[in-house]
Amino acid sequence: MAAITQETPREIVLQVEESQRRARTAFRLKSGLMWVLLIGGLMFVLWYTHNVDMEWIGVWWQFILIGAPITVLLSVVSILIATILAIFGAIGRLSRNAYIYGIASLYVSLVRGTPLIAQILFIYLGLPQVGIILDPIPAGIVALSFNYGAYMTEIFRAGIQAVPRGQREAAEALGMPERLVMRRIVLPQAFRIVIPAIGNDFVAMIKDSALVSVISAQELLWRAQRAGTQTFHTLQAIIIAAGVYWILTIVFSYFQERLERRMARGDR
Amino acid sequence: MTTTMPGSGYPQGEPLPHHLGEVIVEARQVEKYFGRNHVLRGIDLEVRRREAVMLIGRSGSGKTTLLRCLNFLEEPTAGSVAIDGLQVVADPLHERSRRHQEQIRQIRLRAGMLFQEFNLFPHMTALQNCIESPTRVRGIPRDEAVATAERYLDKVGLLEKRDEYPARLSGGQKQRVAIARALCMEPKVLLFDEPTSALDPELIGEVLMVMEELAHEGATMLVVTHEMHFAREAADRVVFMEDGVIVEQGPPDEVLNKPADARTRNFLRRFLEE
Numbered sequence: 001m002a003a004i005t006q007e008t009p010r011e012i013v014l015q016v017e018e019s020q021r022r023a024r025t026a027f028r029l030k031s032g033l034m035w036v037l038l039i040g041g042l043m044f045v046l047w048y049t050h051n052v053d054m055e056w057i058g059v060w061w062q063f064i065l066i067g068a069p070i071t072v073l074l075s076v077v078s079i080l081i082a083t084i085l086a087i088f089g090a091i092g093r094l095s096r097n098a099y100i101y102g103i104a105s106l107y108v109s110l111v112r113g114t115p116l117i118a119q120i121l122f123i124y125l126g127l128p129q130v131g132i133i134l135d136p137i138p139a140g141i142v143a144l145s146f147n148y149g150a151y152m153t154e155i156f157r158a159g160i161q162a163v164p165r166g167q168r169e170a171a172e173a174l175g176m177p178e179r180l181v182m183r184r185i186v187l188p189q190a191f192r193i194v195i196p197a198i199g200n201d202f203v204a205m206i207k208d209s210a211l212v213s214v215i216s217a218q219e220l221l222w223r224a225q226r227a228g229t230q231t232f233h234t235l236q237a238i239i240i241a242a243g244v245y246w247i248l249t250i251v252f253s254y255f256q257e258r259l260e261r262r263m264a265r266g267d268r
Numbered sequence: 269m270t271t272t273m274p275g276s277g278y279p280q281g282e283p284l285p286h287h288l289g290e291v292i293v294e295a296r297q298v299e300k301y302f303g304r305n306h307v308l309r310g311i312d313l314e315v316r317r318r319e320a321v322m323l324i325g326r327s328g329s330g331k332t333t334l335l336r337c338l339n340f341l342e343e344p345t346a347g348s349v350a351i352d353g354l355q356v357v358a359d360p361l362h363e364r365s366r367r368h369q370e371q372i373r374q375i376r377l378r379a380g381m382l383f384q385e386f387n388l389f390p391h392m393t394a395l396q397n398c399i400e401s402p403t404r405v406r407g408i409p410r411d412e413a414v415a416t417a418e419r420y421l422d423k424v425g426l427l428e429k430r431d432e433y434p435a436r437l438s439g440g441q442k443q444r445v446a447i448a449r450a451l452c453m454e455p456k457v458l459l460f461d462e463p464t465s466a467l468d469p470e471l472i473g474e475v476l477m478v479m480e481e482l483a484h485e486g487a488t489m490l491v492v493t494h495e496m497h498f499a500r501e502a503a504d505r506v507v508f509m510e511d512g513v514i515v516e517q518g519p520p521d522e523v524l525n526k527p528a529d530a531r532t533r534n535f536l537r538r539f540l541e542e
Contacts, residue, residue: 096364164387166385167387169341169383169387170381170387170388170389170446171389171401172341172376173341173376173379173381174405174449174450175373175376175377175401175405175453176404177373177405178369180405184404185389188391189389189390189391
């Protein structure tokens with residue numbers, strides 16, 4: 001018992017820190033082990049219940065995997081266009097001009113009130129009726145941008161409203177006209193606020209982009225289905241595609257979380 | 269020339285203190301309602317070139333609202349404001365009209381404003397904060413605007429912080445950068461809205477020092493403040509407001525040491541007790 005009293009407070013602090021560090025490492029190792037066990041178990045079950053055809057995988061894996069960069073490209077282009085749409089949408093939703101507000105609010109309501117898959121089909125099948133013929137991939141990009149633009153409009157609106165009122169007042173007091181205040185002072189700050197949310201939407205879009213397979217855009221899911229149905233290996237093909245989506249989202253979520261942490265530290 | 273209008277704060281018919289110039293700010297019969305709340309009740313106020321006027325009064329007396337009405341961050345319900353010869357009549361019915369907005373903008377170009385919360389732009393460095401409006405609104409060439417900004421940052425003692433973002437500055441430093449930013453627009457008058465109220469006590473001094481220096485150099489200033497020592501040191505005139513009217517005004521010695529009105533005495537007594 002006497003030994004306890006030998007330790008100085010400084011040593012106790014160090015010991016507590018050391019034990020906390022060890023606990024964190026142990027937690028990470030154990031939860032990682034759980035992942036490995038569960039995924040391993042799942043693969044084991046699949047292997048024994050579905051007699052996985054390695055030969056088939058050897059022939060088709062390339063064809064399927066080419067879909068991954070296409071999916072990513074589709075999502076990147078769409079999120080960029082959606083962001084631009086959302087900026088205008090948000091300005092419209094906050095506009096004092098009733099007509100502009102009307103257009104912006106109709107856009108948000110219509111897009112959020114109808115299924116994405118219906119919008120994809122509408123753009124691919126409907127636009128040719130008025131003479132606009134789009135290939136599947138561009139049609140998919142239009143539909144995804146339009147859809148996400150509406151959801152992101154609300155994110156941007158909240159972001160703009162989250163910029164403190166004093167910022168606007170300070171800019172106005174310096175004689176800046178309204179547009180300049182928006183462009184130089186409010187939007188840059190709103191953008192910083194919403195960047196984590198955009199990252200989040202991007203990860204969601206990677207998965208939603210699978211829906212454009214319905215108009216034969218040759219992205220990841222379409223390729224998997226194509227490879228699977230032709231050779232009666234549909235389930236295996238879908239599992240492979242799902243695995244690839246999962247890996248993509250893990251990778252991008254990792255970057256998104258880092259970005260979020262950096263923005264949270266911020267320079268305010 | 270020497271005769272004064274109501275609101276000048278000096279006895280009518282007597283000569284003005286010699287260092288004061290022409291009228292820069294002239295508020296006439298300014299009224300402000302917030303809903304049914306009558307916040308300003310017919311304010312007449314003049315501020316002359318090189319004059320430092322301190323607005324005092326308890327919170328809710330309308331002094332901040334008056335300041336914000338002068339550059340139309342709040343649209344007065346009635347009355348008029350003139351700054352450096354440009355008169356704008358309150359027009360709450362057509363507040364958003366293009367013509368009125370442009371007039372307001374012109375008024376704002378003549379008046380620099382300092383806020384309790386500093387309101388520096390967080391995504392810009394100290395220097396960028398200072399040159400943003402000169403380059404984009406006044407159309408001053410960048411290198412010229414930078415030279416001016418550096419001069420004013422030096423004046424507030426923060427030239428070495430020119431490339432820092434506001435997050436890396438203390439509250440007192442932020443407010444000093446905000447003062448430099450306002451000066452960069454070469455305004456005819458500086459409006460200070462409780463510039464030290466959000467500061468930790470030990471940071472108040474550096475801001476007041478800069479303001480006092482400005483006052484002694486002959487800047488035209490209207491300051492809403494609770495710092496009575498500062499008012500005594502730096503003011504040409506102290507204006508005491510209560511319930512939306514100017515109760516009493518005059519040289520700091522008179523208003524702060526031997527107030528004529530019971531309401532002023534009451535305020536000062538309570539204030540000094542705290």
